[in-house]
Amino acid sequence: MKNTSDLIAETNHWNYRIIVLELTVNNHPGVMSHICGLFSRRAYNLEKILCFPDKGGQLSRMWLQVNEEEKLDQIVKQLQKLDDVRDVSYYPKGAELFVGIEKVLHA
Numbered sequence: 001m002k003n004t005s006d007l008i009a010e011t012n013h014w015n016y017r018i019i020v021l022e023l024t025v026n027n028h029p030g031v032m033s034h035i036c037g038l039f040s041r042r043a044y045n046l047e048k049i050l051c052f053p054d055k056g057g058q059l060s061r062m063w064l065q066v067n068e069e070e071k072l073d074q075i076v077k078q079l080q081k082l083d084d085v086r087d088v089s090y091y092p093k094g095a096e097l098f099v100g101i102e103k104v105l106h107a
Contacts, residue, residue: 017067017069018065018067018094018095019065019066019067019068019069019072019090019094020063020064020065020066020090020091020093020094020095020097020098021063021064021066021075021076021079021088021089021090021091021094022061022062022063022087022088022089022090022091022094023035023061023062023063023064023079023085023086023087023088024054024059024060024061024062024085024086024087025059025060025061025062025084025085025086026058026059026060026084026086027053027054027057027058027059027060028084031060031084032049032051032062034082034084035062035064035079035082035085036049038078038079038082039075042074042075042078044066044068044071044075045066045067045068046064046065046066047065047066047067048063048064048065048098049062049063049064049065050062050063050097050098050101051063059086063091063094063097063098065094065095065098076088
């Protein structure tokens, strides 16, 4: 994971940076609940979430849009502590990912 200062993120119309994290997680019931619970307990703002099964159903990939630049390092550290999280990385094209899905949903 890059340092927060190394991240290149897009800015939305509210003028804050759009940061998308990509997670590889174990695929079984309760994993998304654990991740969302972490955000809730720590009062981190989770704007958007997307999840798809991967690797034959054993793993899933999750994309989380967070608008907590000042807390990003702490968010990543907390996510890495969860047993079911295999990998956390910055997803540089994340804003495009969510914009594309929003276009499909609002068409």
